[in-house]
Amino acid sequence: LEHSQIGTFHGCARIAPELFPKIVNQSQQDDDDDDADKKKTPVTTITNFKSPTAVAFVNPAGKIVVSRGATKKIVPAAGTDLALSYDGRKLLFTRNDSKIGSDRTIVLYDIDTGHTNDLVHGAVRQPFWSPDDSRVAYLQAQDQKWHVLSFSLNTPQSSTAIYGGAVESLNGWIDNHTLLADDTQLLYWIGDDKPQQTVPLKDIYGDTFRVS
Helix, strand or coil, X not given: CEEXXXXXXXXXXXXXXXXXXXXXXXXXXXXXXXXXXXXXCCCCCCCCCCCCCCEEEXXXXXXXXXXXXXXXXXXXXXXXXXXXXXXCCEEEEEEECCCCCCCEEEEEEECCCCCEEEEEEECEEXXXXXXXXXXEEEEEEECCEEEEEEEECCEEEEEEEEEEEEECEEEEEEECCEEEEECCCEEEEEECCCCCEEEEHHHHHCCCCCCC
16 A cells, blocks of 8 residues: 555554554643544445436346346346446447357347347457447457447447457446547557547556466
8 A cells, every 4th residue: 555645564464452552641631532433323224325327237047137226137138348327327248159169149138128239249348438328439459459430329320449459358438529548558548539538548557467
């Protein structure tokens, strides 16, 4: 743990009161303040908390469950890479169409109607909604490398490449025009209206970790 004022901590925390004897040389005023703090009623609620519009998860039976308010629905298909729209009305997920191959389909599930619609088929994964729910970005394998593509929700059959290079993972949208992706070395800000920016992953993780 690094702290800008205290310094660096190493090791693992444990409860050992016998190693930390009570300090008895404090002023009486400090003792009075401690007693007053102990008498205060602890805060038991989180203020300004807003419940998420919807929540999607895979239950122990392998079914996709979507919960919005008091309503819970089971999606009539199995899948991974769950991505809820920001308005909480639609869900994207990736359905595996091959037991031994990499063929998958990005599926759109309408929570209100319960209907599913296949959008993109092939070696695809990790769909993400743009913040305005108008576009979807995803990864598609081409020449054994993963590339970033996107399509408009109105024309899913017309995908366009956003970045010509290869990445390993897509992490979502920063805004309506910028995506965050990474490979084993770099973190990429990929924008369609601004220059690409990169940061070495080692600058974030340090030397202790590596991508594998």
